[in-house]
Amino acid sequence: MVIYGVALLAxxxxxxxxxxxxxxxLLGVSAxxxxxxxxxxxxxxxxxxxxxxxxxxxASGTGIKFWSAMYIPIVVAMAASQxxxxxxxGGLLALVAGSGAVVVSFALVPVLSRIGSSGGTGGRSGxxxxxxxxxxxxxxxxxxxxxx
Amino acid sequence: MELLLKVADRNYLVxxxxxxxxxxxxxxLISDRLTRxxxxxxxxxxxxxxxAAYWGGTLTGGQIGVANIPLLAGxxxxxxxxxxDFAIVATAFGVRLSELKKAGLAGxxxxxxxxxxxxxxxxxxxxxxxxxxxISITTIGAGAVTYIVGPVTGDAIGxxxxxxxxxxxxxxxxxxxxxxxxxxxxxxxxxxxxQSAMVFGGLMGTTSGVAGGLAATDPxxxxxxxxxxxxxxxxxALMAPSVLYFIVRALT
Numbered sequence: 001m002v003i004y005g006v007a008l009l010a011x012x013x014x015x016x017x018x019x020x021x022x023x024x025x026l027l028g029v030s031a032x033x034x035x036x037x038x039x040x041x042x043x044x045x046x047x048x049x050x051x052x053x054x055x056x057x058x059a060s061g062t063g064i065k066f067w068s069a070m071y072i073p074i075v076v077a078m079a080a081s082q083x084x085x086x087x088x089x090g091g092l093l094a095l096v097a098g099s100g101a102v103v104v105s106f107a108l109v110p111v112l113s114r115i116g117s118s119g120g121t122g123g124r125s126g127x128x129x130x131x132x133x134x135x136x137x138x139x140x141x142x143x144x145x146x147x148x
Numbered sequence: 149m150e151l152l153l154k155v156a157d158r159n160y161l162v163x164x165x166x167x168x169x170x171x172x173x174x175x176x177l178i179s180d181r182l183t184r185x186x187x188x189x190x191x192x193x194x195x196x197x198x199x200a201a202y203w204g205g206t207l208t209g210g211q212i213g214v215a216n217i218p219l220l221a222g223x224x225x226x227x228x229x230x231x232x233d234f235a236i237v238a239t240a241f242g243v244r245l246s247e248l249k250k251a252g253l254a255g256x257x258x259x260x261x262x263x264x265x266x267x268x269x270x271x272x273x274x275x276x277x278x279x280x281x282x283i284s285i286t287t288i289g290a291g292a293v294t295y296i297v298g299p300v301t302g303d304a305i306g307x308x309x310x311x312x313x314x315x316x317x318x319x320x321x322x323x324x325x326x327x328x329x330x331x332x333x334x335x336x337x338x339x340x341x342x343q344s345a346m347v348f349g350g351l352m353g354t355t356s357g358v359a360g361g362l363a364a365t366d367p368x369x370x371x372x373x374x375x376x377x378x379x380x381x382x383x384x385a386l387m388a389p390s391v392l393y394f395i396v397r398a399l400t
Contacts, residue, residue, distance in 0.1 A: 086316065
């Protein structure tokens with residue numbers, strides 16, 4: 001049944017979103033922390049579990065595949081409902097800040113992809129702040145010369 | 149005509165399916181005939197969507213682009229957070245756990261690096277434009293993280309409304325630029341495998357930008373980028389009003 005796959009997908013999304021909200025409350029942030037990502041993990045786990053096989057095989061699977069295929073049209077609709085006018089009205093500062101962040105981040109993709117494939121060592125012990133500072137300082141040579 | 153409008157009004161989501169379908173069809177036709185497939189059809193469709201959004205937004209003064217026009221309100225539902233997240237999660241169908249594990253660590257590092265780097269760039273630009281108080285610098289830096297982190301941070305540390313609006317605008321510029329720019333730079337930054345897609349998602353972080361950008365580059369990469377990107381906003385909202393704000397305050 002197609003609806004079984006759709007229902008499984010819906011359950012994964014709801015469970016993930018709930019987990020993301022709980023994580024947000026626990027961390028004291030007013031945002032959903034990784035809800036969609038957790039939901040995706042749940043779906044991946046469900047797909048590889050033997051007990052839920054009947055929910056992802058055959059007709060049930062097409063219920064999930066349909067929504068996966070609807071992804072690009074939905075993204076087009078999403079683009080069409082963005083607040084592009086506000087972005088354009090933000091002026092030069094918004095333009096420079098936004099595009100600067102994009103350009104530097106683009107430049108870091110090959111750098112970090114390499115770190116990841118070679119094992120990704122580096123100071124990852126200790127508190128968040130420590131890790132963060134290390135991360136920030138190791139990035140600087142590649143990105144920009146000085147912090148304010 | 150009146151009857152037509154009535155039917156369209158009652159079936160607004162169905163209208164959206166038809167309109168978006170037609171847009172995608174025309175875009176793929178343009179991609180095929182005019183660019184010989186060099187520019188991906190979905191990239192053209194997304195740019196068409198953004199242009200329509202600009203037109204709709206300026207015409208009506210609303211905040212949801214072309215969906216401000218009553219006849220096209222269904223596009224707002226179709227492209228809204230609920231169906232978008234539903235479809236993003238569905239793309240994970242068929243993803244292998246081993247691929248995720250392989251890039252897991254790089255993904256985590258990229259989220260941290262992405263938030264910090266974007267924040268630093270935004271903060272530097274704020275300083276360059278003459279802002280000298282820690283609250284404004286932090287809020288604009290947070291806006292360069294994503295357009296959600298900007299206002300969340302601004303609210304948390306008590307920023308001026310105009311500065312919050314600027315931070316949202318900076319985040320929107322970022323998101324739109326990622327949508328449009330990703331297919332163009334993808335060959336140069338090695339964005340062609342699950343691992344680099346996860347790093348990409350973590351570095352860019354804007355869910356809509358990554359969603360659109362990867363869709364226009366290679367739909368197979370979408371689940372990997374989206375997976376890390378969804379953690380980015382939460383992490384940014386955690387770091388910007390706290391650790392990053394304290395660092396800025398210590399420096400100013």
